Amino acid sequence: MTRGRVVLAGAGVAALAAAIAPALSAYPLTLLTQAAIVAILAMSLDVLLGYTGLPSLGHAAYFGVAAYAVGILSTDYRRGFLVCLVAGVVLAALTAALFGLLAIRASGTYFLMITLALGMVVWGLAFRWVSMTKGDNGIAGVPRPELGLPWNLGAPLPFFYFALAAAVVAWALLGLLVRSPFGMSLLGIRESESRMRALGYNVWLHKYLAFVISGTFAGFAGVFWAYYNGFVSPVDVQLVTSVETLLMVALGGPGTLAGPALGAAVIVFLKNFVSVYTKRWLLILGAVYIGVILFAPRGVLGAFRRGPR
Amino acid sequence: MRRLGVRVLTAVALAAFILPLAPVGTVAQGAPIKIGFLAPLTGPFAQIGKDMVNGTELFLDEIGRQAGGRKLELIVEDTEGNPATALNKSRKLVEQDKVHVLTGGLLANVGYALAPFIDSAQVPATYPVMAADDLTQRKPAKWIVRTGWATSQPMHPFADWVIKNTKHRKIVTIGMDYAFGYETVGGFQRVFEENGGQIVQKIWTPLNTNDFAPFLAQIKRDADGVLALFVGRLALQFMKQYQEAGLHGKLPLYGGGTTTDESVLPQMGDEALGTITALHYSQALDNPQNAKFAKAFEAKAGKISSYYSEATYTNMRWITEAIKAVGGKVEDKGALLAALRKVEIKDTARGPLSIDAFGNPVQNIYVRKVERVGGRLQNSVIATIPAVSQFYKYKPEEYMKQPLYSRDYPPCKSC
Numbered sequence: 001m002t003r004g005r006v007v008l009a010g011a012g013v014a015a016l017a018a019a020i021a022p023a024l025s026a027y028p029l030t031l032l033t034q035a036a037i038v039a040i041l042a043m044s045l046d047v048l049l050g051y052t053g054l055p056s057l058g059h060a061a062y063f064g065v066a067a068y069a070v071g072i073l074s075t076d077y078r079r080g081f082l083v084c085l086v087a088g089v090v091l092a093a094l095t096a097a098l099f100g101l102l103a104i105r106a107s108g109t110y111f112l113m114i115t116l117a118l119g120m121v122v123w124g125l126a127f128r129w130v131s132m133t134k135g136d137n138g139i140a141g142v143p144r145p146e147l148g149l150p151w152n153l154g155a156p157l158p159f160f161y162f163a164l165a166a167a168v169v170a171w172a173l174l175g176l177l178v179r180s181p182f183g184m185s186l187l188g189i190r191e192s193e194s195r196m197r198a199l200g201y202n203v204w205l206h207k208y209l210a211f212v213i214s215g216t217f218a219g220f221a222g223v224f225w226a227y228y229n230g231f232v233s234p235v236d237v238q239l240v241t242s243v244e245t246l247l248m249v250a251l252g253g254p255g256t257l258a259g260p261a262l263g264a265a266v267i268v269f270l271k272n273f274v275s276v277y278t279k280r281w282l283l284i285l286g287a288v289y290i291g292v293i294l295f296a297p298r299g300v301l302g303a304f305r306r307g308p309r
Numbered sequence: 310m311r312r313l314g315v316r317v318l319t320a321v322a323l324a325a326f327i328l329p330l331a332p333v334g335t336v337a338q339g340a341p342i343k344i345g346f347l348a349p350l351t352g353p354f355a356q357i358g359k360d361m362v363n364g365t366e367l368f369l370d371e372i373g374r375q376a377g378g379r380k381l382e383l384i385v386e387d388t389e390g391n392p393a394t395a396l397n398k399s400r401k402l403v404e405q406d407k408v409h410v411l412t413g414g415l416l417a418n419v420g421y422a423l424a425p426f427i428d429s430a431q432v433p434a435t436y437p438v439m440a441a442d443d444l445t446q447r448k449p450a451k452w453i454v455r456t457g458w459a460t461s462q463p464m465h466p467f468a469d470w471v472i473k474n475t476k477h478r479k480i481v482t483i484g485m486d487y488a489f490g491y492e493t494v495g496g497f498q499r500v501f502e503e504n505g506g507q508i509v510q511k512i513w514t515p516l517n518t519n520d521f522a523p524f525l526a527q528i529k530r531d532a533d534g535v536l537a538l539f540v541g542r543l544a545l546q547f548m549k550q551y552q553e554a555g556l557h558g559k560l561p562l563y564g565g566g567t568t569t570d571e572s573v574l575p576q577m578g579d580e581a582l583g584t585i586t587a588l589h590y591s592q593a594l595d596n597p598q599n600a601k602f603a604k605a606f607e608a609k610a611g612k613i614s615s616y617y618s619e620a621t622y623t624n625m626r627w628i629t630e631a632i633k634a635v636g637g638k639v640e641d642k643g644a645l646l647a648a649l650r651k652v653e654i655k656d657t658a659r660g661p662l663s664i665d666a667f668g669n670p671v672q673n674i675y676v677r678k679v680e681r682v683g684g685r686l687q688n689s690v691i692a693t694i695p696a697v698s699q700f701y702k703y704k705p706e707e708y709m710k711q712p713l714y715s716r717d718y719p720p721c722k723s724c
Contacts, residue, residue, distance in 0.1 A: 026404035034397070127487075130715055136487040137441060138392060140421040140448075154429075231422040233392050272397060275387055279350050 006301070007175070010258040014168055021160055029156040030228075031272055035265040036160070036167040037224045042248040042260035043174050044217030049246070050255030051178050052210045053190035057112050057242050058099065058119030062092040062215035064237030065122060066222030071139035071232035072132065081145035085223050092219020093212060095122070100211040104204060107193075119242055126234040138233025142226050159228070166224055167261070170217055174257055177213065186210055190255075251292050253299025262301060341380035342632060342639050344625075345402030347395055347413035350387040354415055357541070357572060357617050358387075361413060361438065363610045364618035368625040371605070376629040377637025384408060390415065392422035399423055403430050409639040410434065410628055413621070417441035417488055424450040433646045437624030438617060442492050445669035445699060447709050454649045455669045456624040456662075458589050458699075460489055461496025461714060463566060463674045465701035466694040467587035468500035470676050471563065474692070477533035479509045479723075480563070483524060483547075484538035486513035486716070493538045493565040495714025498721075500701065507723040513716065514543075521547055525554040538565040544573050552580035561585070569679050572615040574686050577679075581686060584679045589670075590616045590659040591677045591688040599658040623657045630654060661696070669699045 017032060024032070041063055048054045066088030073079040073087055103114045126133045133139065144154040151158035177183050185206055188196045197203050226232050235241070244267065252263025270288065275281040296303035346365060348358035362385055374381045384406050386398035395414065402408045411427060411434040414420055420439035427434045427450060434453045436444065440460040444453070471477060480501065484490035490513065498508045510529050514521065528535060535556070539547045544567065551557055557580055566588025569581055592603055592614050602622060606614040614622075631648035632639060639645050653663045660673040674697045677688035700708045712718050 027401050028405075030397070030400050030404075136418055136489075137421050137443075138418045141425045229393055229396055229422070230425050231392055231396065233418045233422065235391050235393060235418070271394075272401070276401070279387065282351055 006256065006258050010171065010261070014164060018161065018164060021157060026156045029160050031268060033156070033160045033163045033228060035268040036163040037221055037228055038245075038248070038268055039167050039261035039264040040170045040221035040224070041218055041245055042252065042264040043170060043257050044214050044221065045245050046249050046254060046257055046260040047174060047178065047186075047210055047214040047217070049249050050253075050257075050260070051183060051186045051190060052207060054107070054207065054211070055112055055246065056103075056115040056211075056214075057239070057246065058103075058115035058117075058122075059214075059218050059245050060237050060239070060241035061099070061119040061122040062096050062218035063222040063225065063241065063245075064126060064232075064234075065095045066092040066219035067226040067232045067236050068126060068133060068139070070223050070226035071142050074142050074226075075139055081147055081227075084145075084226075088223040088226075089216055089219045092222060093216040096212045096215020096218075099215070100208050104207050104211060116239065116242075119237070119239065123234055123237045123239070126237045133232075133234075136234060138231055138235075140231050142230045142232065144230070145227055153227075163224055163228065166220070170220060171257065171261065174217065178257065182206070182209070187255075247289065249299075251289065251299060253296075253302035256299065256301045259299050259301030263299065266300075341382040342376070342410075342637070343382050343384060343406055343408040344628065345399070345406060345408035345411045345413075346383055346385045347388050347398060347402075347411070347419070348385065349390040349415055350385075352390045353541075354390045357415060357615075360572060360610070360615055360618040361415065361621045364606065364614075364621035365413075365625050367602075367606055367609050367618075368622045368629075372629060377632040377635065377639075379632075379637045379639075381629070381632075388414065388419060390419075392416075392418045395419040396422055396426060399426055403432050408432070409642075409645070412437060412624060412628065414439045415617075417444075420444050421448075424448070424453060427452045431642060433642055433649055435624055435628060435649065437620040440492075441488060442699070443713055445667045447713065449667050452646060453668060454627075454646075454664070456627045457620050457670070458672070459669050460492035462669075462697060462699045462701075463587040463589060464493055464496035465500045466674050466697050467563075467676060468497045468506070469504060470587070470692055470694065471534075472501065472504045472506055475534075475561075477561065478506050479531075479533045480506065480536050481510040481512070481528050481532045481534075481560075482508055482536045482538075483512040483514065483528070484536075484565070485540065485543065486515050488715075489540070490538050491716050491718075492714045494536065495719060497536055498719050499714075502719070502722070508721055509723050511721050511724065516543075518543065519546075521550040522554065525550060525556065528556070528560070530560070532560060534561040534563055536563045536565075537568050540567045540570075541573060544568050544570070545576055548577055548580045548584075558583070566590075566616060566677075569677070569688055570615050570617075571613050571688070572617060574679070574688070575613060577686060579681075581679045582681065585676060585691070586679075586688065587674055587676050588616055588688075589672050589674055590619045591675050591690050592619075593677075593682070593687040593689050594659065594675065595690070596656070596658070596660065598656050602658040619658050623654075623659060623662070626654065626657065627652050627662075660693075663696075665698055665700075667699070667705065671696050671698050673697065 045059050048056050069088040069091045070084040073084050099118045106114050153159045248263035249260040253259030274284050348361045350358045388395035411432050436455045437457045440458050442459045445455050482494045484494050514524050562584045564586040566586050569586050571592045603614045630652045634648040635644045655661045663671045674694045675690045676692035678691045680689045
């Protein structure tokens with residue numbers, strides 16, 4: 001499949017989802033909504049992992065910071081959607097900007113470890129800064145946004161379209177980014193850092209910017225996640241969330257954007273449908289991962305692309 | 310050809326995802342009453358989740374899975390101990406399975422996460438285990454009835470009991486560093502200090518503690534006793550290390566009920582002997598209902614009953630009482646909720662139960678001492694404090710004006 005086809009296919013899937021949504025009952029709709037939001041998170045990580053070659057284990061941090069911003073602002077301060085959105089995204093970007101300074105110096109396993117540690121710092125804050133985050137109990141009662149639109153976003157269908165629109169916007173923006181000259185140089189860095197440096201590129205700056213942009217979009221996902229659940233707790237920030245995101249990217253195909261989105265959807269549905277039928281659903285999920293690694297090491301979508309890239 | 314294969318595969322995969330999404334048909338009249346049950350069946354709390362399901366199933370089996378002239382159908386879903394997953398599964402239970410009652414849940418954050426959803430979906434719900442104080446205090450939910458307990462509920466009368474029955478006035482507290490720990494220690498501290506006792510040191514241990522030695526070394530040796538709050542694996546390890554540090558028998562050990570709960574007690578040794586804790590249940594409780602329940606549970610589950618299994622057993626009884634009260638007409642959600650809020654049972658395994666205006670049970674609190682009887686450890690009941698409310702002896706309005714017990718509240722004046 002060529003790039004154009006992937007774009008077409010992605011747009012087709014989004015359009016198909018939008019078209020069948022009204023026919024669905026509330027529960028499948030909420031799952032689709034969740035898939036759309038988690039897809040944003042997975043795509044944001046793909047910028048780092050797939051395009052820049054930096055495997056981050058702390059992505060839940062930016063996601064969580066934004067979710068907490070929304071949680072706190074919309075409950076304690078009763079702020080509207082726009083304030084929450086901006087605050088969430090900006091805070092996530094700032095967190096990423098700070099963490100990037102510390103993490104970008106390392107690469108490979110060391111990068112994994114530093115991002116893991118930084119992610120745990122945010123988790124610790126969420127857990128222990130009780131006066132701000134309500135600690136382990138979490139922040140409940142985040143209201144669905146009021147946009148002054150004729151649709152009530154408290155209902156599942158409008159909120160699904162809202163989340164889907166956000167996912168499409170994120171996909172388009174990230175798509176433009178990775179196809180831009182900047183995105184091309186990121187690919188170059190992934191393939192050979194030393195060669196790019198020899199060619200006169202500021203490798204550190206490129207990686208740093210990719211890191212911040214990635215964190216910003218993770219924050220964008222976090223904003224919608226907080227509204228979707230109506231609840232924020234340290235679980236959203238914990239290591240498991242980061243790892244799961246990493247697995248979504250790996251499953252779908254790093255460096256394809258649409259792949260991680262697909263991976264996110266697959267995992268959301270596997271988790272929620274398979275677990276209805278068997279308690280051993282983790283085994284099935286594990287088997288899926290192993291299958292992908294053995295038979296499609298470049299992910300589901302990566303397997304559709306021919307030859308070395 | 311390969312292209313085509315890929316396309317077919319894609320189409321099949323897509324169809325496989327969309328098919329289960331199709332809306333299910335509406336349920337016929339006279340259909341079974343559906344009860345949605347949430348428990349952590351995978352992850353670190355899976356064992357407790359299993360106890361919860363077993364307790365529920367046991368009661369359903371006893372009544373032949375029927376109440377109010379209709380069949381009862383139990384639908385169990387796994388929360389993984391994760392609030393977001395629990396929310397998803399509740400949506401599934403309410404919106405897809407159309408359950409008439411939602412119940413279960415273990416961790417406090419799951420309780421807080423579900424409350425707004427339950428209120429907006431207007432589905433009658435009960436919380437058999439989730440004990441966070443504010444669920445029925447400062448942040449009550451209209452559609453939730455708690456059939457379990459509030460965290461500080463046993464600790465208020467327990468502190469009073471310690472004052473009246475021992476000479477211990479200076480106590481060190483050591484507990485897990487999260488809300489459940491704060492509310493346990495806070496409830497004890499408030500009443501203990503109001504009655505002339507002193508909390509001379511408060512130690513909080515991280516949830517992932519692997520070695521208690523550094524914390525045990527800090528304990529002031531001139532105190533009269535120690536109050537400990539641990540759950541699961543941590544309780545086991547704390548007890549062992551308390552003995553290794555030479556504190557067993559030197560500093561009397563008190564605790565929140567979970568520290569010696571029957572879910573961990575069989576794996577403890579002599580180091581647990583003499584520990585005095587308070588809870589609304591003990592497996593060794595001497596009444597006919599408990600004798601029957603404890604025996605039947607052990608036969609079914611192959612292990613002794615814990616407060617988790619009793620909680621869900623009695624919870625299911627509570628729900629069936631309400632179903633009987635509305636004559637099986639659970640479709641009238643308002644009436645079912647009202648019935649759930651009126652249930653009063655005189656002879657549960659944990660003693661008489663009634664409910665207060667905020668939706669939390671008024672029940673006996675038992676002071677229990679770990680003893681070895683017939684070769685195995687048990688929580689022997691040494692005192693019964695009847696009909697304890699979540700507000701203890703305080704007026705609800707005044708009680709709720711003070712902040713929720715936390716890491717720093719009540720402050721440690723005598724530290």
